[in-house]
Amino acid sequence: MKLLITGASGLLGINLAMEAMREHEVIGVDRGRLQSAPFPVIKTNFFNSRAFDPALDSIQPDWVINCAALANLDECEKHPGQARILNTDLPRELATACATRNIKFIHLSTDAVFDGEKTDAYTEDDEPNPLGVYSQTKLAGERAVQSANPDAIIARVNFFGWSLTNRRSLGEFFVNNLSEGKNVSGFTDVIFCPMWVNHLAQTLVAMLEKNLSGLYHVLGAQPMSKYQFGVEIARTFGLREELISPRSVLSSDLTARRSPSLWLSTHKLSTDLGREIPRFSTGLAGFYTQYQQGYPQKIRGYQQ
Ligand SMILES: NC(=O)c1ccc[n+]([C@@H]2O[C@H](COP(=O)([O-])OP(=O)(O)OC[C@H]3O[C@@H](n4cnc5c(N)ncnc54)[C@H](OP(=O)(O)O)[C@@H]3O)[C@@H](O)[C@H]2O)c1
Numbered sequence: 001m002k003l004l005i006t007g008a009s010g011l012l013g014i015n016l017a018m019e020a021m022r023e024h025e026v027i028g029v030d031r032g033r034l035q036s037a038p039f040p041v042i043k044t045n046f047f048n049s050r051a052f053d054p055a056l057d058s059i060q061p062d063w064v065i066n067c068a069a070l071a072n073l074d075e076c077e078k079h080p081g082q083a084r085i086l087n088t089d090l091p092r093e094l095a096t097a098c099a100t101r102n103i104k105f106i107h108l109s110t111d112a113v114f115d116g117e118k119t120d121a122y123t124e125d126d127e128p129n130p131l132g133v134y135s136q137t138k139l140a141g142e143r144a145v146q147s148a149n150p151d152a153i154i155a156r157v158n159f160f161g162w163s164l165t166n167r168r169s170l171g172e173f174f175v176n177n178l179s180e181g182k183n184v185s186g187f188t189d190v191i192f193c194p195m196w197v198n199h200l201a202q203t204l205v206a207m208l209e210k211n212l213s214g215l216y217h218v219l220g221a222q223p224m225s226k227y228q229f230g231v232e233i234a235r236t237f238g239l240r241e242e243l244i245s246p247r248s249v250l251s252s253d254l255t256a257r258r259s260p261s262l263w264l265s266t267h268k269l270s271t272d273l274g275r276e277i278p279r280f281s282t283g284l285a286g287f288y289t290q291y292q293q294g295y296p297q298k299i300r301g302y303q304q
Contacts, residue, residue: 001208002027004061006094007068008041009033011168012108012197014299015161016067019201027059029068033164035304046090047082052097063208064098065106066091069138073112073256076134087137092144099149104208106153107145110138111192111219113156116259121223123265124215132256142215153207155218156264160229161197161287162296164303170194171287174230178239185247186227191261194229195220196283206273216269221277223263232280236288 001024007013008028014037017026021039028037031045042055046068056064069086070076076083091107098105112135113128130136142154160171167173171194177184195203195218203218224232227246234241249258266277290296 001025001062002060004029004056004059004064006046006064006066006090008037008039009164009303010067010069010071011161011163012157012159012200013067014164014302015197016065016201016204018299019198020205024205027061033303035302037302046086050090050093052094056097056101056103061103063104063106064094065108065204066094067108069108071134073132073134073258074254076137077132077256080133080137083133083137084140087134088140088144091141092148095145095149095152099151104151104153104211105145105149106155106204106208107141109142109154109156110135111156111158111217111262111264112259113139113142114259114262114264116191116261118261118263121263121265122217124217124268131259134256135259146215151213153212154215155204155207156216157195157200158192158219158262159195159197159200160283162290162299164300166296166300169197170226170229171233174233174244175237175239175291178234178237178243181240181243183243183245184230185252186225186230186244187249187252187258188225188227188246189260190226190249190258191223191263192226192229193220193223193262193264193266194280194283196278196286198286199278199283203269203273203277206275210273212272216272217264217266218269219264219266220280220283221266221270222280223261224280232284236284237291
């Protein structure tokens, strides 16, 4: 299959491209960061150009996965207009262009569409209540995609892995700081369900191969606090877990409000895919193996 990936230089985009190109033809779209990727890249800045019709007509992909976003919560609070363009308008326009051509489309959304007040796991039937600009624009993007392209897959995700900038995931944050012997905080009152980005990439491709449609929670099946996540990373990488101070998010200086409990059920996904969600421990082992094998340096070499 021919797969077009927007945001190919991002944390998900680059790892998805590397994973998918084992079995499929991959074409990336980025705004200039990628210089020597092992797949063709089209350079486009979505603030300047979102003319998708001619591009899709000439490339003729079977699948499009939209990984482009303004995904930094605090940047979204500072630049709500940019957040709306990337997180709401872009997915709507892409979903529409794919629908008219029968191209299967996946849009990436976020666990943070929920306010995090539920003590049980959120299902796809629960009503979202986004707390900030990022999650509001992402939810508006979900709804725009649903209405423009009912056949699309909308995946609410949360993941960790290696990125081109070495600072796009929480996993990298803990590895980098603990490796340098720095003290860091780990929030004990923010719960999430992290999935290794390669497991996410494999799952997205499996969803396409199974021709699923609609809204899915595509993240890890094991909820944990950000503090616990840091401790697990430290133990796996042989780093000093005592450098991580358990702390409340309420005492942090983060701009955007964080939802306290983003425990999302993956029951619908595992049922429809007919397989178990990969275990967190397996993903963490994969993340460590990549580190040992020099994968972070390898992908960083793809940028200028
Ligand atoms: N990371 C997580 O755990 C997480 C959690 C929930 C949801 N998500 C969602 O998952 C998706 C992927 O996230 P990510 O962590 O991979 O994000 P990311 O690393 O920030 O990547 C975003 C991508 O969008 C590109 N982009 C930004 N502005 C652009 C523009 N004006 N024109 C063209 N491209 C532009 C970036 O290019 P540059 O490299 O040039 O900046 C990058 O390739 C997003 O939809 C995000 O909302 C992520």
